[in-house]
Amino acid sequence: MPPRRLRKKSVKKLVERRVAKAIEEYGKTRADSINAGGSRSASTGGSVDVQGCSYKTFMNCKPHSFNGTEGVVG
Numbered sequence: 001m002p003p004r005r006l007r008k009k010s011v012k013k014l015v016e017r018r019v020a021k022a023i024e025e026y027g028k029t030r031a032d033s034i035n036a037g038g039s040r041s042a043s044t045g046g047s048v049d050v051q052g053c054s055y056k057t058f059m060n061c062k063p064h065s066f067n068g069t070e071g072v073v074g
Contacts, residue, residue, distance in 0.1 A: 006014075
């Protein structure tokens, strides 16, 4: 006996429920990562805070000087 086909209404209800559940879970995860005292890690789905590089910190790394006219070489 072949499986019954779902009606458009039934499919729409299923999709709406699943999307609502996914949004709720996303909100909880996002709130948890924000309330974690700023300690975000890749395992919690949060983003990693990257510290910017200033001119002073860049120069402390003693980069090689550029003497040439070739431009950028990849």
